[in-house]
Amino acid sequence: MSGHDVAIVGGGSAGLLLGCLLAQRALDVVVLERRAAPAGGSRAIGIHPPGLRALDRAGVGGRVRDESIAIREGLALAPGIDLGTVRFDRSPIRALPQHRTEAMLRERLAALAPDALRLGAEVVGASEAGGAVALAVAEGAAVEARCVVAADGVHGPMRGMLGIGSTAVPGEAHHAMADGPDATGRADAAMLHLHPEGIVESFPLPGGARRWVARLEGPGAGMDAQALRATIAARLGAAPPLADDAPVSAFVARQRLADRFACGRVALMGDAAHEVSPIGGQGMSLGWLDALALEAAIAEVLATGRTAPLAAYARARRASARRAMRRASWNMAMGAPASEARFAARIAVVRALAAPPARRLLAASFTMRGL
Numbered sequence: 001m002s003g004h005d006v007a008i009v010g011g012g013s014a015g016l017l018l019g020c021l022l023a024q025r026a027l028d029v030v031v032l033e034r035r036a037a038p039a040g041g042s043r044a045i046g047i048h049p050p051g052l053r054a055l056d057r058a059g060v061g062g063r064v065r066d067e068s069i070a071i072r073e074g075l076a077l078a079p080g081i082d083l084g085t086v087r088f089d090r091s092p093i094r095a096l097p098q099h100r101t102e103a104m105l106r107e108r109l110a111a112l113a114p115d116a117l118r119l120g121a122e123v124v125g126a127s128e129a130g131g132a133v134a135l136a137v138a139e140g141a142a143v144e145a146r147c148v149v150a151a152d153g154v155h156g157p158m159r160g161m162l163g164i165g166s167t168a169v170p171g172e173a174h175h176a177m178a179d180g181p182d183a184t185g186r187a188d189a190a191m192l193h194l195h196p197e198g199i200v201e202s203f204p205l206p207g208g209a210r211r212w213v214a215r216l217e218g219p220g221a222g223m224d225a226q227a228l229r230a231t232i233a234a235r236l237g238a239a240p241p242l243a244d245d246a247p248v249s250a251f252v253a254r255q256r257l258a259d260r261f262a263c264g265r266v267a268l269m270g271d272a273a274h275e276v277s278p279i280g281g282q283g284m285s286l287g288w289l290d291a292l293a294l295e296a297a298i299a300e301v302l303a304t305g306r307t308a309p310l311a312a313y314a315r316a317r318r319a320s321a322r323r324a325m326r327r328a329s330w331n332m333a334m335g336a337p338a339s340e341a342r343f344a345a346r347i348a349v350v351r352a353l354a355a356p357p358a359r360r361l362l363a364a365s366f367t368m369r370g371l
């Protein structure tokens with residue numbers, strides 16, 4: 001059995017960033033990732049100001065700035081009405097596909113600690129004894145570490161293996177999304193089109209592209225680009241320029257919070273601890289904020305042998321995740337299909353919030369202030 005200071009289960013965005021932070025401190029860290037090759041696919045694009053600060057601390061902020069684009073404004077629209085504009089020019093949200101950000105983190109980790117990331121290492125068991133945690137790895141030697149971090153995502157097994165329950169936030173919402181060329185002429189703006197049949201959102205991407213996301217009445221599995229284009233055209237009065245063969249991703253926005261974020265020498269972080277709705281898109285940055293807090297807590301545990309810093313981490317980050325989920329629930333409610341009367345009331349609320357002085361609060365919420 002090999003002994004390490006820290007073992008991180010899961011080499012997604014959260015586990016990779018924490019791996020970089022710990023390797024920078026010259027700690028002996030190993031990141032165990034069950035996939036044999038990195039994941040591609042469409043997931044996060046938005047990197048919020050606190051997330052960018054975490055990337056800076058991990059040494060990849062400069063590269064992310066160079067390759068991403070800045071979203072400086074959010075436009076709220078409804079059929080025939082301009083509801084207002086929320087500006088975040090001072091601390092813009094950056095847009096970059098998640099697989100690119102993760103590639104940069106993997107490269108940084110490889111530069112800091114060439115053997116730290118182990119691909120094809122699936123953790124199948126965990127047990128704590130004598131001041132260390134032993135991890136069983138499928139078809140591999142067991143790994144022992146003085147601290148373990150579960151960064152194994154929404155579907156990972158660590159939370160269950162630790163006997164930690166979780167609580168679902170009521171409310172689920174089906175969506176479909178696809179990327180195409182940006183013909184809006186607003187490469188610095190996110191657009192939120194409120195509609196009684198469900199919101200349509202669009203976000204600029206690097207390389208002159210734009211991501212379109214539509215809320216659906218039911219599951220979007222099997223939807224193709226033509227159907228998504230028609231759905232959006234029916235609400236906006238104009239079809240977005242999505243190619244017929246553009247890949248469409250269907251997803252369900254839902255939220256779930258772990259009942260505890262730590263157990264002895266094991267801490268939970270990222271989606272393993274909190275599944276936050278992608279509507280508002282703050283889950284990845286929230287996981288990076290966990291990493292910043294864990295970096296300090298783990299250093300203290302290793303220096304003192306006491307696990308109290310992990311318990312303090314758990315309380316503080318769980319409270320922060322709850323705040324993020326409340327904000328995301330509000331975002332989801334604003335995008336839900338609605339009756340005429342309810343939609344009119346929603347328009348009035350959004351119009352008030354998108355105007356001074358309230359729009360400063362909206363900008364703070366969109367840019368993750370206070371989390």
Ligand SMILES: Cc1cc2nc3c(=O)[nH]c(=O)nc-3n(C[C@H](O)[C@H](O)[C@H](O)COP(=O)(O)OP(=O)(O)OC[C@H]3O[C@@H](n4cnc5c(N)ncnc54)[C@H](O)[C@@H]3O)c2cc1C
Binds near residue numbers: 015046
């Ligand atoms: C459609 C969509 C859009 C989104 N948009 C945004 C956005 O714009 N901004 C934002 O901030 N967030 C967004 N999110 C959320 C974001 O994608 C997640 O919060 C983020 O990926 C979570 O990272 P993670 O590292 O915690 O988990 P994951 O990315 O899920 O990584 C977990 C890793 O653990 C590995 N693993 C699992 N089990 C084991 C095991 N037993 N042993 C070893 N390894 C294991 C997995 O293979 C995986 O690589 C979006 C999500 C979706 C679905």
